[in-house]
Amino acid sequence: MDPTKLLDILGNENRRKIIQLLANRPCYVSEISSRLGVGPKAIISHLGLLEQAGLIECSVDEQRRKYFNIANNMRLEVSVSPYAYTVTLHDVPFDRENKEEDPVGEETPQGEEPSAFFLKLNGRLKELKKRQEELAQMQQQLQAEYTEAMNRCLDSIEEIARNPVECELLFELLKDETTLASLCYNLRLHPSIVNANLIDLTKRGFIEYGIKNNQYYWKIREIGVENE
Amino acid sequence: MDPTKLLDILGNENRRKIIQLLANRPCYVSEISSRLGVGPKAIISHLGLLEQAGLIECSVDEQRRKYFNIANNMRLEVSVSPYAYTVTLHDVPFDRENKEEDPVGEETPQGEEPSAFFLKLNGRLKELKKRQEELAQMQQQLQAEYTEAMNRCLDSIEEIARNPVECELLFELLKDETTLASLCYNLRLHPSIVNANLIDLTKRGFIEYGIKNNQYYWKIREIGVENE
Structure with missing residues (x-):
């Protein structure tokens, strides 16, 4: 997806709320409409836009009701500073569909109790979250250093130009x-x-x-x- | 700043272009207007909104002309995945004003040629950019691992619930x-x-x-x- 397209999408409060809801769980139109207190017509139009952008997709359940879920796994980074405005969008590989073919992605490994395995996976999730926070901190630190280095470069330019x-x-x-x-x-x-x-x-x-x-x-x- | 406020701001293409211009160099209203091909009235209204949000500030030059520049140093991260929608905004410490008082932030260090110092600073900037890219890659990797771990957790839940x-x-x-x-x-x-x-x-x-x-x-x- 074009990052500016994602920014256009995220520029609307109701669309952000819809994404928030769907990231929590797949939802029906009526559910989204009642949760947000917004008429179904407006919700359908937002969903259409999100679907067209490839951000969400819809499926039909056993009762033939249509529900929507997030179809994408991506990461948008925007940095605004006196010397740089950068927008980057990374698609994160996402293989829910192909999981079955992945030998590592099996269900509970042989010889392991499902309950113990579940608790272990939860520990793993926590660990991953913590590392994400650490990396975010490092990125901030780098951006600060970059701005500082740029300041010094500007002083230096004044000396040599x-x-x-x-x-x-x-x-x-x-x-x-x-x-x-x-x-x-x-x-x-x-x-x-x-x-x-x-x-x-x-x-x-x-x-x-x-x-x-x-x-x-x-x-x-x-x-x-x-x-x- | 509230991250949703920044998303509202970035949801408009002309505002994004203004930020892009100002991150390049401080500009006057007439300059922005001619660069974007947008009437000054609309530009002034966007600038007002950006200024109110604290994203830009204005100064007056010797000819008493008003020019605008980025006042902030910040980093927005949005991640959208089937299991999480997170938006975080980090303010990056930014001390252009206090630089003079910072003993490390001096101009060319004593005994060093200004030109050699400038080339060294440029090398430092390149190095910082490279590290930023590396970190961004690591973050993507983490997000992929998180999604995968979450997939496995869901399978595991089905076994134990x-x-x-x-x-x-x-x-x-x-x-x-x-x-x-x-x-x-x-x-x-x-x-x-x-x-x-x-x-x-x-x-x-x-x-x-x-x-x-x-x-x-x-x-x-x-x-x-x-x-x-």
Whole structure:
């Protein structure tokens, strides 16, 4: 799924509530409608949108009633900071269907009591949750370090740049390697000006160029990382 | 900020584009308007909303023109899976203002060439980005393991539960420890029925109760984690 599509979906409170309900258990339209206090017509329209996006799917039970469940396993990360806005959506492999064919995914292993196995699985779930929290903490720490490093880079750019265009160019390249065309477009500067400054920065050893996909792109000169 | 508020904000394409622009560099209203091809009136209304939420702030430059920049450093994580929908928003400490007082946050360290220092900082940024990607991968892996463990738990519940109510109770408690009242509400079952089943599951050694904040809450019985 396109991450912006997921953001559009999650931008509506009732759709978020529907996802919350379905993540708890599969539900019928009437159930969702009464839980949320929202008319079935509106619920059906939201469900249609969610189904179209592949986020949910529907099945029919023995009484031929249609119920909905989450069809996806994914993880959206958005980071907003003064120097970066990134949105990433990861699909997490999810093989409920193929489980039967997976030799590891068997039911209670032979020789193990079902009840003991269940308690063990519960312990495993708790452990996984704890590790998820630890990783989230590490990510925060990294984002803080990144912002701090970026702050210092900006100070450093002010020391080494000889004019405002150099400042802008170094800042752009710090965020990512890029082509002359993108630099001209992003900074709204004439190619001749950008080029002259790029050549000067190259001579002074700050930047270099490479070829990727048959295109020249510019980047900050790479040196061995000596940190930590 | 309330994570649902951020989701409401990010649910609009033009607001996302504004954030993207400002994360690149501070901008004036006229600049944003021309970049997005959206009238200044609409831009001002979006900016007002973003400012009110504390996501952006404005400053006035020497020509007394108002420009906007990202005021926040935060990280939103949304995970959607058949068994869980979680939204977390972390504020990442961000001390651009106090940098001067931070002895570590100085400009080029004494005895180091500004240009060498700049290249080193760039290397550090790259390294941080790489570590962020690695962590994101680990998080995906964990989410996949969690879903798989949950699948196996559900199979296990079917083996040990003696009736549908027990199934539902064990599934609820697997997700999180909870009170009798919440169980009755979530499952729409009468307290006497829930209670009778809880007592039976306790006797069979599957669940136990504890006291937290002066409330009884139920949970799957904890055993030592023997995994890995």
